[in-house]
Amino acid sequence: MSGKPLQALNSVQINSKSNGIIRTPAKAAVSKPETHHHRRKQKLSSLCKTPPSVVRNRNGRGYHRGLFLGEGGFARCFQMKDETGRIFAAKTVAKASIKNEKTKTKLLSEIKIHKSMSHPNIVKFIDCFEDDVNVYILLEICPNHSLMDLLKHRKLVSEPEVRFFMTQIIGAVKYLHRRMVIHRDLKLGNIFFDPDMNLKIGDFGLATIINPPSRRRYTICGTPNYIAPEVLGGKKTGHSFEVDIWAIGIMMFALLFGKPPFQAKDVQIIYERIKHDEYAFPADSPVSEEARVLIRDLLNTDPTKRPSLDEILQYDWFTCGPFPSGVTVESLKREPRGISFLTREESLVNFENVKGQVGVNGGVTLQRAGPTTPVEILKSDLYSEQPKTLLPHSLSPDNNKNKYHEVTTPLAVKPYRSKLSTELNRATSESIMVKVLNEALSKTLLNLKQIEEGAASSSSKGYDGKDPILVSKWVDYSNKHGFAYQLSNNSIGVLFNAGHTVLKFPDYQELCLVEPRGEKGWRERIMSPAEVPQSLEKNVEVVDFFQKYMNAHLSDVAEKDDGELGSEDETVYLRRYTRDDNYIMFEMNNGSYQFNFKDHHKFVLSRYGHFITHITPSKEIETLPLDSVVANGNFYDYPDEYFTVKYDFLKHALREKIVT
Known part of the structure; x- marks a missing residue:
């Protein structure tokens, strides 16, 4: 060049x-x-x-x-x-x-259509x-590249990731269609990742507006591997919004199986395969049957028989397996670690949240949504008043000043001294928190060692017949708010990304604000709803949202009788959680450590290791002094055949969490 x-x-x-x-x-x-x-x-x-x-x-x-x-x-x-x-x-x-003039009109139409769009x-x-x-x-x-670049590097993309990608794409396409615009060139190379790894549809060079009553277009256009059969029919058939539905099916196939379904070296062969619907799923692929069912329907040669955008999201494929809350740059190189560990309950929450974010959640409108009326091309959009210019005044930058603020919001500049003080306070708080967490871990590990060696007896600590307070439901929404959880005593809490926790007690008449500060690492403040400061009101709204959702949609981790799970007098909350390929670990402020394993068995070390609880996949629960379980080599009523392996796993995980 x-x-x-x-x-x-x-x-x-x-x-x-x-x-x-x-x-x-x-x-x-x-x-x-x-x-x-x-x-x-x-x-x-x-x-x-x-x-x-x-x-x-x-x-x-x-x-x-x-x-x-x-x-x-x-x-x-x-x-x-x-x-x-x-x-x-x-x-x-x-x-x-x-x-x-035709080429000029085409370019100006692209600008007008794209300029009219406002969708995340x-x-x-x-x-x-x-x-x-x-x-x-x-x-x-x-x-962060395009979907095509991701596929070239990865060769195949996991079903959980594709579920997330498809939901975001469908949200954007639904917005286009609601505004009477067909994209007509949806393909992996035209869908890009923003800095936060959200997908963005670009390139409106072939987009067109459908004007009733005809609602059809007849130009043969598109990219060969993605062209719908009715487009190839030209003036004989015409085409409409369904061509974008077809392209969604092509992209889904390509991501899951590594290449488009009709791919060939010769373009004419591609077209013949498209016309006759000649494609096959690779025989050795582990892709689910639910995914194949959806692809078959999307690639129906009869456009009237393809599912609508809303109908696509009702297919079993979106809810039959893990659905992440988002993806990170890790997806550009490999399948994200731990993605298969997502529970069905968490996946359903993520699916509903993502649908809401893209505007397809039962008609939920997007926050700060732009225009939703049909796009209209005016004569003033196509003709310039000045002979030497191409762009007319109606498409000039004069009315685009506000667009700059939508891309980047400048950071507020704080005085240097204030910023330094804030950073020092945060560093001090974090240091105290780490010290407290380390002390609790070390105390638990010491108790485990002494009990195993017979130097101490957990039975002597007295078992009151109550099981420990458990994390019974949880939703990881840390990509936006934080980690939400419900305890077995019916308290609802959110550990926000900023580090503090808002906890609603079982009767929902009082709240507890847990802040990472003070000599004990955390400071607890009890307040009534009327005493909640304005700065916390949005946090409380988030807690209320998760309370309603978890009560309506998620099941408890164990069967329980009222009054049999922990003391109602103590304030119990989550200090830290850790997600691993094999388990998720919860560290509570009362000396309990809960491990939810991938096989749905759950174990809780409570009272700093003196007692251990086993919750089976069918929700039976057994709590015993640790020394009796160690002596027996397993639980009595509800043993786990891999208990010895998992118990060693627990100890290893506790040691790994100590920060040196």
């Missing part, structure tokens, strides 16, 4: 590779696919000249050109940094490639402007 060398934006280099591996929304589809008999045409993107080092919009705002990100059939994409340091992706289209799973449109040689479409940057 000619021109002076590209300059990195900063020392961090958010997109550090310039070889095209990192993708941002750039055109990659073809309107009329070539056959293998024709000479390949030159990409129109090759006409795009490298932007100058600084590009200015109509209002004089300057953007510094950064790394080259990649190219498609019609455009090239570059990083752009504005004068405040914020980084965007600039889809750059050469004016030389806009040779007639659609790439944000920021600005558009031009210079003498290029048109620049400024977009939210998605630095």
Whole structure:
């Protein structure tokens, strides 16, 4: 590529590779696919000249050109940094490639449609402007690659991850269809990961608006592997919203089985396979039958028989296995650790939460939702008042100023002394907390050792016939709020990401605020609902939400009789939890350590190791002094054949948690 060398934006280099591996929304589809008999045409993107080092919009705002990100059939994409340091992706289209009114109208329609979108799973449109040689479409940057890049690296993607991806995609497509827009180029390469690993649909180059009463389009367009059979029918059949449903099925197949279902080297063979629905599931694949059922229905050659977007989410596949609350950058390289450990109850909560976040949860509206009315293309959107310009005033950046605040909210600048004081206080609190946690772990391990060696007797501590207070229900929602749990005494708590806990007592007449501070590591403050400070009101609302959800949807970990689980006089709450591939571990403030194993057996060491409890998968519960269990080598009424292995596991986990 000619021109002076590209300059990195900063020392961090958010997109550090310039070889095209990192993708941002750039055109990659073809309107009329070539056959293998024709000479390949030159990409129109090759006409795009490298932007100058600084590009200015109509209002004089300057953007510094950064790394080259990649190219498609019609455009090239570059990083752009504005004068405040914020980084965007600039889809750059050469004016030389806009040779007639049809091409111009197509580009301006893309800008109008994309500019009209406001959804958390659609790439944000920021600005558009031009210079003498290029048109620049400024977009939210998605630095974590696309779904295509993920699949190329991973080869296959796990069903739990694909459930999450499909739900986010369906939410965005439902928003498009509600606004009477068909994307027509949904594919893995056009769906990007934002910094938080949420999916964003981009590239509206082939998008079109459906205007009643016709509700059909007849242009043959799209990317070969993803084209629906009715698109290939051209004017004979026409196509509508169902083409996006078909593409969802293609993407789901590709992610689960490694490649699109109709893939072939020859485009004409792909088209023949699509027309005749000729595809097969790999015989040796472990993908579930529920997934295959959904794919078969999505890839029905009769568009009227494909499920609607709402119907897709009602298929058993979404609830028959683990459903994560989100994904991390770990997914770009490997299947996330522990994802298969998600319980059915937690998975159902995650599914409902994600549906709510994307706007498909029983009609729930999105927070700060943008326009939801049908998109309309006006004549003023297609014709410029100035002969030398391409972009009309209605698409100029004049009315886009607020868009900048939607991408990045500047951090509030605090005085240096205040910030330093806050950091010192936090460090001191954390140091005390670690010390308290270590002391409890060490005390428990010492008791276990002495009981095993016969130097101490847990029976002498007196067994009052009550089982320990257990974590009976829980929901890991730490990607947004924190870790919610219900105890066997019916207290409801949320350990918030900020470190504090809000606990509602069983009668729900009082609350306890547990803060990580003080000489004991945590400070407890009891208050009535009327005494809750304004700063905690939203936290209490979160606790109320999880209380209603867990009471309605989750089952208790064990069968219990009223008054037989722990003392109602003590305040019990969760100090720390740890998730592992084999178990989840809860550390309580009363000296109890609960382990929920993957095989649904649960063990609790209580009173700093003097007693041990076993809860079976069928919810039978047995609590005994540890010395009697050690002497017997197992429990009496409800033994576990792998007790010895798990008991060693418990001790190892306790030792591992001590911070040195």
